[in-house]
Amino acid sequence: MPLKACTVVVHDLNGTAHSLDVTAETLYEAVAQAIASVHGHEWVGDIGKGLTTVTVKVRNPEVTHVVKIQDFENWLSRGCKSPADTALKARLRKMLGMGK
Secondary structure, eight states, rough: OEEEEEEEEEEOOTOOOOEEEEEESSHHHHHHHHHHHHHHHHTTOOOOTTTTTTEEEEETEEEEEEEHHHHHHHHHOOOOOSSHHHHHHHHHHHTTTOOO
């Protein structure tokens, strides 16, 4: 898949929006990059789970996606359908500091 330039907005539990520019091959890779970037940053409060959303705006072609953290985490923990899927999930888990 080709890389896409995206702006990702993550809201912390204090209600503050944090906007990041990332380059990713997939929607969930953009979400993972943003979460990994803001995690533990001194200006960012805790990021919620469950119904908390992350907004990903792809620049070209311009399209906006809204992803629930819960859906992202469920996808990440599900089994893999292909070797490419296995490699992607392993890379994103490592990026997020997750074990398996």
